[in-house]
Amino acid sequence: MAHLPAGKYILSGAEAQRLRTFCTSEVWTEADLDNYSHLVRGPTSVTRQSLADIHYGPTKIPLFNFLLQLTHLDPYNRHRYLDTTRYLALEAKVPVDSTGLSGSTAFMYAISTKPYWDREFADIMVEAGTAVNHQNRYGCVAGHDIVMARDYSAGGKKKTVDALRYFMEKGGDVNIAEGNGLTIQRMGVNVQKLIPEVGLLLNGGGGAGVSGGSSGGQGEKKIGRNDPCRCGSKKKFKTCCGKN
DSSP: OTTSOOTTOOOOHHHHHHHHHHHHHOOOOHHHHHHHHHHHHOOOSOOHHHHHTOEETTTTEEHHHHHHHHHHHSGGGHHHHHHHHHIIIIISOOOSOOOOTTOOOHHHHHHSOSSOOOHHHHHHHHHTTOOTTOOOTTSOOHHHHHHSOOOOSHHHHHHHHHHHHHHHHTTOOTTOBOTTSOBHHHHHHHHTTTOHHHHHHHHHOOSTTOTTOOOOOTTOOOOOTTSBOTTSSSSBGGGTTTOO
């Protein structure tokens, strides 16, 4: 970890994998819950930025990411954590796009589907002005994590489609490349074989962030089988995303 470039430098290859492994293997402890308690009681002599700069655990989880985790780890008190989130984000105007070691924001975690698809929390982040197309240390935006589908059960497929549609409706750009050069469009090629609705979204529109795509409305030109595929592969549609 000490040898990885610091700051917002986008990682790829072995460097990216090293950071991913660290961030997914380290956990925060009960001591971090004690650190949160002073916020619930009502902090004094703090500024918006000082709250945004609060971080927990070895992976430096920022405040809003931490609150998101609490809504799922302690569902009985979910309403309290959501109320705290709304107050801090919408009334106190605490910046919502602080990041930890991975460079991901609370909005990205809320819709990544790994493990969360939390529209209620994501809506708060959007209303507070989150950067929908923020790129983390791997160069990924939220949509990249969504199309890296892992759960192919009926419920998992629906979660993937709903989260991707939400990302696109909020202005998510499916043509942004991550650190290894893969766009969401390109990553979705294999996923749509198991979740066809992903292909319908990526190739037929339905989100404001599709560059050069259609919104699926009446009278729009459909992509021909011999036209270049919209995923950016430079192949014909019939041999790429349109392959049966």
